[in-house]
Structure formats: C-alpha cells, structure tokens
Amino acid sequence: MNNALIKKVKDSFINTYNLEPIMVFSPGRINIIGEHTDYNDGFVFPAAVNKGIVAALQKSDSNTSKASALDLDETIQFSTETISPLEKESWGNYILGVISEIQKKGLPLIIST
Incomplete structure (x- = not known):
C-alpha cells in the first residue's frame, strides 16, 4: 500500500471539502498469460503490482x-x-x-x- 499517496489524497480532500473522507484503496494487478491460452486451456498467472488507486469520498x-x-x-x-x-x-x-x-x-x- 502506498502510504504517501493515501496521505496526499486524504489531505487534498480535507483541504478542498473541509470534511473527513472515507478512504478506499484498490490494489492493482496484472494477468500474465502465454500465447494461445484462450483456446488451448492455458494457464493465467494473476499477480499483484505495486500500483493502485486511492479514493476519498463522503456523503x-x-x-x-x-x-x-x-x-x-x-x-x-x-x-x-x-x-x-x-x-x-x-x-x-x-x-x-x-x-x-x-x-x-x-x-x-x-x-x-
């Protein structure tokens, strides 16, 4: 989790709206696949990456x-x-x-x- 990004998003929200936000983090992922896997019952290898999306929201x-x-x-x-x-x-x-x-x-x- 990218704590610096989370802090930046939270601080920006508070500065803009003067409200404490509900924070959401969604980690990124990739699927590594080989060639012709779609029709040859091949394997897919999902993996987490060091990227993600941070959202701050409020009612x-x-x-x-x-x-x-x-x-x-x-x-x-x-x-x-x-x-x-x-x-x-x-x-x-x-x-x-x-x-x-x-x-x-x-x-x-x-x-x-």
Missing part, C-alpha cells in the same frame, strides 16, 4: 458530485440525475460509467458510514 445532500484526478490535476463535475459521457475522452468517463451501471441496476448511490 453529500446535493445531486451534483465532483471527482478529481490529483495526478492529472483535473476535476469533473456532474449531476447524478443525468449521467452521460463527457464530450472528450477522459478518465472521468470511467467514473460516470460505473455510476450509470449502478443506476441501471436500480441501486441507490449511497455511502454508508
């Missing part, structure tokens, strides 16, 4: 949300009532796609503390 009473990528110094803002892809190709479309799929399943966008 809001607003229907407007923000997501920021600190490494890119970019922030997107969107309404949770009208999710649609961004006009340009962006990391933000991944976030919007996840939210859209949660909504399609009829699940609430609620953070439980």
Whole structure:
C-alpha cells in the first residue's frame, strides 16, 4: 500500500471539502498469460503490482458530485440525475460509467458510514 499517496489524497480532500473522507484503496494487478491460452486451456498467472488507486469520498445532500484526478490535476463535475459521457475522452468517463451501471441496476448511490 502506498502510504504517501493515501496521505496526499486524504489531505487534498480535507483541504478542498473541509470534511473527513472515507478512504478506499484498490490494489492493482496484472494477468500474465502465454500465447494461445484462450483456446488451448492455458494457464493465467494473476499477480499483484505495486500500483493502485486511492479514493476519498463522503456523503453529500446535493445531486451534483465532483471527482478529481490529483495526478492529472483535473476535476469533473456532474449531476447524478443525468449521467452521460463527457464530450472528450477522459478518465472521468470511467467514473460516470460505473455510476450509470449502478443506476441501471436500480441501486441507490449511497455511502454508508
């Protein structure tokens, strides 16, 4: 786990929103595969890597949300009532796609503390 990155994300969130965030870390992984494994019952070797994603989040009473990528110094803002892809190709479309799929399943966008 990258403690320096976790601290950077947490500190940025607190400085921006003046709230204590819920912190989430998702470790990275890779799959090492050989050639022709898909149709020859070959083996796949999953492995953890020293990369990952850190997220800081918190509840809001607003229907407007923000997501920021600190490494890119970019922030997107969107309404949770009208999710649609961004006009340009962006990391933000991944976030919007996840939210859209949660909504399609009829699940609430609620953070439980």
